[in-house]
Amino acid sequence: MKEISYEILAQHGPNAKDKWTAIDGVVYDVSNFAHPGGDALVERLMGKDGSAQYSKAHPKDLVQKVLGMRVVGKLTGEKPKEQTSAAQGSSGRGEKPDVSTMINSFDFEAIARETLPDEAWHYYSSGADDEICLRENRAAFSRIRLRPRILVDVKNIDMSTSISGIKSSLPLYLTATALGKLAHDDGELAITRAAHKAGVIYMLPTLSSCTVDEMLAARAPGQPVFSQLYVNSDRSRTQAYVEKLAQSGVKGLFVTVDAPQLGRREKDMRNKFVKSTSDVQKGDSVKRDEGVTRAISSFIDPSLNWKDIPWLIKVAKGMPVYLKGVQCAEDAVLAYEHGLQGVVLSNHGGRQIDSARSGIEVLAEVMPALRSIPGYSPEKFQVYVDGGIRRGADIFKAVALGATAVGIGRPVLYSLASFGQEGIERMIQIFKDELEMTMRLMGTPTIKDINGKFVLPHGLTDVSGAAVRDFLQEATYEPLQTQAKRVGYSNSRL
Amino acid sequence: MKEISYEILAQHGPNAKDKWTAIDGVVYDVSNFAHPGGDALVERLMGKDGSAQYSKAHPKDLVQKVLGMRVVGKLTGEKPKEQTSAAQGSSGRGEKPDVSTMINSFDFEAIARETLPDEAWHYYSSGADDEICLRENRAAFSRIRLRPRILVDVKNIDMSTSISGIKSSLPLYLTATALGKLAHDDGELAITRAAHKAGVIYMLPTLSSCTVDEMLAARAPGQPVFSQLYVNSDRSRTQAYVEKLAQSGVKGLFVTVDAPQLGRREKDMRNKFVKSTSDVQKGDSVKRDEGVTRAISSFIDPSLNWKDIPWLIKVAKGMPVYLKGVQCAEDAVLAYEHGLQGVVLSNHGGRQIDSARSGIEVLAEVMPALRSIPGYSPEKFQVYVDGGIRRGADIFKAVALGATAVGIGRPVLYSLASFGQEGIERMIQIFKDELEMTMRLMGTPTIKDINGKFVLPHGLTDVSGAAVRDFLQEATYEPLQTQAKRVGYSNSRL
């Protein structure tokens, strides 16, 4: 292979005729390459070694598959010194606190916000449109109140439960989230290992930073995992992927059904537009520039429908199949009738439909509908909930309303970003401490003791609360003022 | 009478054995005088000419009645120059805007807040306890929505109505408020004159700064006025007062029944305590120091009850008698049964019971109860509302819910404080402009056209809104914070 120095590579930048980039030592010609996430994503790699940025967002082997025909040569020589990014540099702030001082899941989020580069922080933290759903996911839990019982022997608390027939140390699993390496170089591998240590199940994402083989290899002996699935327009690719999972002993397949298109997440979109780009991207071309989100979603098949379910069950070869992203009772019942093993009530972390209800609110609609089906039992068809779980008490509330377990996503990414694998372990430990305390104070020594009599959900559907705060309207609305203020007469006392 | 110079007077301050003060040129010995509002009120006048402070809060002739036995002599000589109060001095603020630039009732309040000394501002603006009721009075109106009708001929709008049989230019009167001179030297006289010019009725207060004779004399020929009444423990004094009103042609007597004791208004109380007074006023003596409020209320008879009503009607000698301060349907019905002419639904401007409902909310309870009485008609028994009326649309809402008219209090004081009589006139004109616009846009050309079909009051009883904001809890509560913030790690981005 032709040897190409950094100097030569630099001559093939975005304004050159032949535009090159290097990934893991191999130089590719990307001159007319149409990246599904928009040209800008490729443009900034041109003339440079793009390995670091590439690896944050893609499995290692993808570049070879996609750009294998465009290899120019191999990169050689010394990398020129650059100014290191100031993004994470010392900016007069204090020392990063120790992981042992984290006492709730928000602590990790605050660290992550400081630690992550903007692109990653905004990709992870953003929600759809006005982010009302994102905030509502959290707020909904605070509208459910608890009715503790007294004088129950709560000396011994047993939080363990069975999730899809698998033992879990508490009714919680780590749900699939895309692009773990944006948080930490260990990415999904650290999550896999932390899950094992904590005795919880991890749901491997389709849109991982690590390859599926790497993730599967990271399992401890006998460690159970689930897998999340985006169905590809090319069904044969999906079939191959699912069959690999089945062969590898994956314990459950969670098919994402709430994302035929990924939502508009404006914080993520904004990162495309740091500078005014007045000469390009005008007119109809704008849809190409929608940040990380757009870059990773183009292959999801929007035509997937109920008729595809038998095929999915077939290719799963015995793995239990679940639908992830159910948002009303009718669809939960349909899932039951189609022979699936359960559903995850989820709005995709508030990232899809901004006016969607929280999973926990949907749960209150779904359970009565399921229970009214003759022969229904939670053992045959399980209901999971994710979105907004930040406290042990939230787990209790979900279980009380009928959920088998809850999934957590962002807390995993934030604790990973803050302290790596150790952060995830600490974060799960906090959930355990909180749930144990909640169960003890509620008078419910085991998971089976928890039921609907312990919760007061009547405020759950109330939508007038703080979550509906409209930041964009606040940013543009000019409040009324008095004449005294307007003419500067009231600056003395007001 | 013995001549006493300012120098001699100054030797009789609060630490002297004989403590003197001068009021309107006469020097009195106030050594052991027990002021109903607390010793502090007298103490600060000792050794000084107290005329200015005295006249703000008392009728001219009161000092002679109360201290006539303690005259020491008459004040002579030149008043020594003092540093003028900086309270209203130029403090870098802009020029006071012209009265013509006031376009809503809040504009006057903002000016008054700047113009008034603290003592007056806090006396007028304060409410009971946490001032939730004070704010709720305003908020309640915003929870009533309107249903405008279209394609009605609204070329000519007639806002005039009849209040207690008297013509008024709109369904609004100026309600009684204490101590008008705290706002402006013309006090109640300016209000009387403005009411005439605007074609509205003024309800003369018992606790006026001007004497009742002065107020009555300020009437234009034929100008109708009402009078508010606090019943004195000494019934003969009340009888004499009421008979004078009747003889002077006062058109209605409004007996205040919501104030057997005046409420705790903390802003007003605080003004007693500018400095730490560590050596006096400890232990049980604290109740004596409760600001302007306490000073003026001590003579109100707390034993007044329903059995006194026949006597009141008798001494009113034909004047219609109303109860002011009714707050539930039962008492409105009792008033009707006792032969009274009507009631004012009022919580005393939020100054008495902090958890009381707004008058407009009580109206929605009272009207159905009255209408269910066989033979009831609004002509025989009228219902008024005060509290929180700041917009023409508020008048519309009250009338739609069944009120004959509304009373306004603080807007009168604030416009008086800002611009004197002219301010009040401008303020009423704004109410007229707003009501005319509202009636035109609602499709109701006359007052009689307004009824319950034009309002949506279903949100009226909702108490979860902004009005319940708890400022004292906010002032003492320390919000939770993340560890990152606590140790200074997050100062770079958050």
Place this chain on the structure above:
Amino acid sequence: MKEISYEILAQHGPNAKDKWTAIDGVVYDVSNFAHPGGDALVERLMGKDGSAQYSKAHPKDLVQKVLGMRVVGKLTGEKPKEQTSAAQGSSGRGEKPDVSTMINSFDFEAIARETLPDEAWHYYSSGADDEICLRENRAAFSRIRLRPRILVDVKNIDMSTSISGIKSSLPLYLTATALGKLAHDDGELAITRAAHKAGVIYMLPTLSSCTVDEMLAARAPGQPVFSQLYVNSDRSRTQAYVEKLAQSGVKGLFVTVDAPQLGRREKDMRNKFVKSTSDVQKGDSVKRDEGVTRAISSFIDPSLNWKDIPWLIKVAKGMPVYLKGVQCAEDAVLAYEHGLQGVVLSNHGGRQIDSARSGIEVLAEVMPALRSIPGYSPEKFQVYVDGGIRRGADIFKAVALGATAVGIGRPVLYSLASFGQEGIERMIQIFKDELEMTMRLMGTPTIKDINGKFVLPHGLTDVSGAAVRDFLQEATYEPLQTQAKRVGYSNSRL
């Protein structure tokens, strides 16, 4: 015609005996001219070339009609140099971002707020009274939640629909808004052209800055437009106007019925009062000075009523006639019974009755009433909604609740002000992107698939939320404070 220099003109200012102004090169004597919007509007043009200010607010040909009898001569010579206005000057702010970086409708509003002079910004952005209705229009949509369905084939999304029998690229039209040139020199012409490019219908305003002929001429061949109508007290003028519209092929006539008088919009009114005008405008004369709003509204006939409807239908000569500004079920039913083609549920952008409900809330009342009429069908009688639509999801919600289409007003003006015609196109494109995404994620590939089962409107009538925030009360209310704070004891920690 007599030649008049700038110097001579300058001698005929507001204090001269003969007061002149020049419009488009012609000098007029405006000495005793009574402008319907108040003297101040004319006064500031006296002694100057008023062309620029005139043209913002009036059609070109109006001055000739109104002041044709008062021509003094023609303006000649060189315009003297003036200091350019600092209003829009460089004030240390950053560069204006490119149109391609706009990703939601609020982005345009934020740019417009910076770009527009105060007079225009306040005229466009203001609402009636406390602007609760203005904000509620937006907030109402956030209280409607969505119930997405899954596993529907949403590969192809078709947003197109029929509005009043006319094809539209999505269920949205550009509603009539007054005085487009305040936003941009191209005014209504730019809007007309952008509507064509985007495949949507524009409703031409009566109170346009361009003449109706100019607007009609700006249409592309075959481009359908609607026209909004204010009925003039002089019915012959209205008749002539409507007949011209009919002859010009206008596809629908929308008669505004919610504005027999324009509302009090205080931000707009304030612009009259920058300086204290202490010597003029006192007393009753104040009503003359109410900003742009007052200036343009004086000719609207407040006596228009249901009896005029047959005449309107007649002069429309076959154009479908709609009522714009209906706010309750009764009036929608009356419109149906009077043979009209439909109604727009609208509160005039929150600019008329501050306590009015949002159009979307009224829709939930109107549709059941209409559907209960035997023989009613949405094809025969269409219902539109405007007010507060800022997201594609808002369109979805309105359609789900029964609307044929929605109108947008301020987003058009703000995008026009920010980037001219291109801004409007971009803004509509964003609505399309958002609606397409919403339809895909909701599982509704065509407009016909959208129905009431997809929405949860139970929170719609809840009025306790953020929208009722009372800025004027906040501006005047002084919160309670603790004694520790008051005396400065708590400055160390609180």
Place this chain on the structure above:
Amino acid sequence: MKEISYEILAQHGPNAKDKWTAIDGVVYDVSNFAHPGGDALVERLMGKDGSAQYSKAHPKDLVQKVLGMRVVGKLTGEKPKEQTSAAQGSSGRGEKPDVSTMINSFDFEAIARETLPDEAWHYYSSGADDEICLRENRAAFSRIRLRPRILVDVKNIDMSTSISGIKSSLPLYLTATALGKLAHDDGELAITRAAHKAGVIYMLPTLSSCTVDEMLAARAPGQPVFSQLYVNSDRSRTQAYVEKLAQSGVKGLFVTVDAPQLGRREKDMRNKFVKSTSDVQKGDSVKRDEGVTRAISSFIDPSLNWKDIPWLIKVAKGMPVYLKGVQCAEDAVLAYEHGLQGVVLSNHGGRQIDSARSGIEVLAEVMPALRSIPGYSPEKFQVYVDGGIRRGADIFKAVALGATAVGIGRPVLYSLASFGQEGIERMIQIFKDELEMTMRLMGTPTIKDINGKFVLPHGLTDVSGAAVRDFLQEATYEPLQTQAKRVGYSNSRL
């Protein structure tokens, strides 16, 4: 005993092999002592005289019992001068206001916040998890409105009542709170004395700073007190303690049943982590470090259950026994059926289950359930409420809803911290003033006159209000912003 100088002691710090501390002149070896509150609590005393810190949190005689076997010698010589703590030093703030200027219970809290060291302030003021319950306790009262009656003779107001058969000057008692010396050196002794002076009952805490003998000895002759009880895993210790109480004439035993484990109070927990302690306390060991809370709770028996009640009644030897911490109707009924004398509806000051309801809300559920029991009477079985009582009107509301009396906790600690015994007296006097005013204005001259007709509790269960504000989410959530703001274009006007 061996004499040990301060210098020698200092050589036995946390890094020495033999770790010593001195308490009250005695030096102990604490090398491997496992403090129930975590090692850190002991570590900071090593090498020092720990008397001051010890005495804040423990009864005097405890150290001898626990460390009696580890005595090393006695401390001699002069204490070396240290820099005095800056915590309470002069930091430019104003003078502490006089106790006479306190006019509501919040005033004391604001002083306490300034006066207390962080450890004490956070221990007292903290609540569980997100402190929603803590704030809700206060907010719940503001959602109950009052219906005052008029024209009742309210000259004489009698607030006195009977609590558990004992005369009290008002329906209020001082509830048990732990560690009074953290507030003031006089600790529980000052509270005991203030209770006597004010004519109210004090409930002695188990977790007191003073010994139970000291507290009992501080009683005035004939002064009635209650005692709170945490049941120890070692039942014989509890039995001995209770028998001592019974013999000492304690009038009622309140068994705390809502704290089988003390809650997670994060402000308290944070005080363990001022510095990053990166080398210790990792992994599973974290549960040992949970502040004051953890340190004092380890001996509470979590296995206590209904079967233990007969034993408790037996060992109480005739003292009435109550359950403190009941939170639903079922448990109140069970308490009645188990022969107890009553219950305290309490959520432990918001310190246990963050989603718990306020006591006052639970009261509205409990009273109807009790009243439906045949033969139930409030004399036989009393219901008390604590949590969030800060105003006299709150007492009125609780009594109106059926409570016999209310307990106050933090106001006692805060007034004690601010001004010692005198502060508590003043604070109770304010409650009396407020309750007297409330009863007068409500038209209820005696406690017996108060009933459910005077309250409107329909908003009590509404959970959408201000109390649910989520400070941690606010601390981590990044609000959306417009592009104009993001690129600095809008800094001129916004």
